Amino acid sequence: xxxxRWNPGRELVNxxxxxLGMQREINRMxxxxxxxxxxxxSLLARDWKPAADIVEEDEAYVAKxxxxxxxxxxxxxxxxDNVLTIRGEKKEEKKGKEGGAxxxxxxxxxxxxxxxxxxxxxxxxxxxxYKEGILTITMPKAEEARPKQIEVRVK
Amino acid sequence: MTxxxxxxxxxxxxxxxxRPEGRxxxxxxxxxxxxxxxxAYVIMLDMPGAQKESIRVxxxxxxxxxxxxxxxxxxxxxxxxxxxxxxxxxxRAFSLxxxxxxxxxxxxxxxxxxxxxxxxxxxxKPHEISIR
Numbered sequence: 001x002x003x004x005r006w007n008p009g010r011e012l013v014n015x016x017x018x019x020l021g022m023q024r025e026i027n028r029m030x031x032x033x034x035x036x037x038x039x040x041x042s043l044l045a046r047d048w049k050p051a052a053d054i055v056e057e058d059e060a061y062v063a064k065x066x067x068x069x070x071x072x073x074x075x076x077x078x079x080x081d082n083v084l085t086i087r088g089e090k091k092e093e094k095k096g097k098e099g100g101a102x103x104x105x106x107x108x109x110x111x112x113x114x115x116x117x118x119x120x121x122x123x124x125x126x127x128x129x130y131k132e133g134i135l136t137i138t139m140p141k142a143e144e145a146r147p148k149q150i151e152v153r154v155k
Numbered sequence: 156m157t158x159x160x161x162x163x164x165x166x167x168x169x170x171x172x173x174r175p176e177g178r179x180x181x182x183x184x185x186x187x188x189x190x191x192x193x194x195a196y197v198i199m200l201d202m203p204g205a206q207k208e209s210i211r212v213x214x215x216x217x218x219x220x221x222x223x224x225x226x227x228x229x230x231x232x233x234x235x236x237x238x239x240x241x242x243x244x245x246x247r248a249f250s251l252x253x254x255x256x257x258x259x260x261x262x263x264x265x266x267x268x269x270x271x272x273x274x275x276x277x278x279x280k281p282h283e284i285s286i287r
Contacts, residue, residue, distance in 0.1 A: 068268050
């Protein structure tokens with residue numbers, strides 16, 4: 001039996017590994033660099049900036065925020081001066097991980113996102129729902145912001 | 156550290172939102188954590204917007220593949236003012252080493268997180284070696 005020189009690089013490939021290994025890892029690094037759910041100013045700190053989409057409907061603004069693994073009681077939504085703020089925290093479950101982590105890509109810790117909306121919303125009509133890791137916030141527009149149809153009489 | 160930057164969302168008419176190229180059928184790899192317990196390897200995958208019924212977990216020739224469309228992410232009719240999510244679904248593959256009991260794999264989905272538990276074979280579990 002030949003003696004094989006120990007290659008520390010091999011240790012980087014952990015037990016359940018990505019099928020494309022190193023190549024995928026490099027692609028992911030590039031991908032991560034351009035990810036939108038990361039604060040550009042601090043690549044190393046890995047600030048968590050959950051991805052959000054905002055859609056305008058006739059009667060309401062609808063925001064969808066990706067918060068996988070977050071408990072709904074750990075999310076706080078506020079609306080002030082047309083600025084929607086979502087903040088919260090994802091706690092890392094430590095128990096049962098005594099064998100150590102092979103890979104940690106998911107985000108943990110606290111986050112905060114703020115969006116200023118183009119027009120005022122009804123402060124008492126805002127509703128939020130958390131389902132399958134997505135927080136959906138429906139904000140009905142205030143009367144004056146809704147599209148109005150005005151009939152103009154021709155003389 | 157939290158991000159206090161505020162994003163001003165403008166009306167759709169004044170600033171058209173450009174959709175990422177090929178968004179319609181792009182399946183991107185979900186972020187994953189892999190950790191080890193005494194008797195299993197556990198893979199946790201962030202798959203927000205996936206529906207339990209449409210997630211496919213396949214074991215084939217030592218490969219574990221996971222895929223699902225992100226249905227819950229789809230927009231209602233309206234004007235997209237701001238868009239950060241990418242892709243229309245999730246897809247990722249892992250190659251499994253020796254020592255995993257392929258007949259004993261457990262998967263469950265909660266709060267947008269898919270947790271797959273791959274139990275170790277007897278020979279991979281920690282055991283004491285007696286000294287002669």
